[in-house]
Amino acid sequence: MILYELIDFEILRVIWWLLLGVLLIGFALTDGFDMGVGALLPFVARTDLERRQAINTVGPVWEGNQVWFILGGGAIFAAWPPLYAVSFSGFYLAMFTVLAALILRPVGFKYRSKRESTAWRSAWDWALFVGGAVPALIFGVAVGNILVGVPFHLTPELIPMYDGPFYAKFFGLLNPFSLLAGLISLAMLLQHGAAWLALKTDGMVETRARRLGPFFGYLAAVGFALAGVWLAVGIDGFAFAGEVVTDGPSNPLLSEVIRGGSWLDAYGDRPWIATAPLMGFVGILMAARSFGGHGDLSPLLWSKLGIFGVISTVGLTMFPFILPSSVDPNASLTVWDSSSSHMTLFVMLVCTAIFMPLILAYTAWVYSVLWGKVTVEDIEDNSETVY
Template identity: 65%
Template sequence: MILHDFLSFEALRLIWWGLMGMLFIGFALTDGFDMGVGALLPFVAKTDTERRLVIHSIAPVWEGNQVWFILGGGAIFAAWPPLYAVSFSGFYLAMFMILAALILRPVAIKYRSKRADPVWRERWDKALFVGSAAPALLFGVAVGNVLLGVPFRLTPDLMSIYEGGTLMKLLKLLRPFALLTGVVSVSMLVMHGAAWLSIKTDGPVKDRARRIGTLAGLVAAGGYALGGLVLAGFVDGYAYTGAVAHDGPSNPLYNEVVRQGSWLSAYAERPWIIVAPVMGFLGIAGAIMGLRAGRELTTFLCSKVAVTGIIASVGLTMFPFILPSNVDPNSSLTVWDASSSHLTLFVMLVGMAIFMPLILMYTAWVYKVLWGKVSEHDVNEHAEY
């Protein structure tokens, strides 16, 4: 218990905020290229053999990659229960659509080659495209809505209340800025998927992936820059009105919050966070140049840097806010008032310290074993995909 006493409540909240961001970045870096490859399938593969090549490039790893999504969801549930409760209450239909798409994708991978019928395979290829592109879009839309503020308020007993029916809640999420962030998300992951295909394939598939990935990178860079300009000029930020108890009770109504200024004022308060958007832009530039020049590993590493920077820039810009409310700013959830107890966070940290290295080592071993390009011989030898 000495370490428990040494790590303050404030420190544990900061650590778990950082770990939550790392888990989401890990999901985007791994399962993100799976989604990008699935979204590219109709455009880079013209024959059945080419489509099977594309699917074989992700078939052995997609299952392990989704572990990061499960870990992220579990971390929110245990470390940030108010965030889990409020977000699932308001985004229920959107969450259901994401989960349905994530279920559709592996079913398509497993079932498309069960029959040699071209119509059968074409339908499952379309399902794989939808199951990959839809989550990429919806995750980006969700991020845009978080930056804009979510229409919820908390009652004195901390029950979340949203206005309107379920369908109306979904339609309210499709705001122009949220759609812009959705486009950034899709184009970013398509670029990431193209970088993966440039490593795993050769021939026409690789050439098409390089061309489309270059275009996707340009769209991602332009959308990311435009999103920053919109945040600077048209979206109000959030701020505390007084002193904040960083080790205070987990009650969002304990502190007072107002909408004022811009989210980008965070860069004046904490100039060092500029490293995140710089990583985003430089990573995209490196990935584009790598795709054009045919530098496979460099392209993939630059794509990873871009994804990390773009996602990190959102969390660092919003800090300490996690889920702001645009109808009652005082109900906004932050790092300092939406966590589990001190003991819970500590016990979870011990578990994370034990199991995270094991997950990382196993993941590294899997990628080492499966490294190399997928060939037509591999496709013919493994007819299950």
């Protein structure tokens, strides 16, 4: 219990905010290239062998990559219960759409090659496209809505209530800024998928991936820059109106929050966070540039840096806000008032310290075993054992 007493509530809240970011970034870095490959499938692979070649680059690893998504949802549920309650109820239809699209992936992987029919395989190829493109788009739309503010308020009993009709929980998310954020997310993961294919394939699939990768990279960079300008001049930020209690009870209604100014005011208060968007731009642009070289690994590494920078930019710009409310700023959820108890966060941290290294070690071992390119010859020689 000595360690428990040494780590105070405020520090634990920040640690779990960081860990949530790590889990979300881990999901984007790993499952992101799975989704990117699926979304690129109809465009980089034109024959059945080429499509099987592309699918087999992600077929053995996608389930392990999805662990990060599950861990992220579990961390939100256990460490940030109000965030789980508000986001999963408010984004219910969007979440359902994402899950429906993600379900298409395992079914597509397992059933695509069960029949020789061209129409059958083509249908499953488009299902894999939907399973990659739709989640990539909606995740970005969700982030855009978080920056704009979500239309919810809290009752005195801290029950989240959403304004507007039920269908607005989906169609209301499709505002212009959030659609831009969705397109940035989609373009970024398409570049990530192209970088993965440049590493893991050869022949025409690799050639087409290297041709498409820069286009999506430049598109993501332009969109990221436009979003920054939009945040600066067209979207109000959120701020605390008075003194902030960082180790108090998890009750957002105890704090006074105002809306005004800009999210980018954070860069004046904490200039060092400018390193995050810088990493985003450098990573995306260098990945786009490196597709034209002869290195197989460099586009993927640069793409990972870009994704890390973009996601970090959102978190650091908003800190300490996690889910702001556009209709009642005082109901906005922040790092300081929407976490679990001190003891819960501590016990979870101990469990994370034990199991996270095991997950990382196992993941590294799997990728080392599967290292190397997937060739058309591999598919032809092992037609009964590959996807």
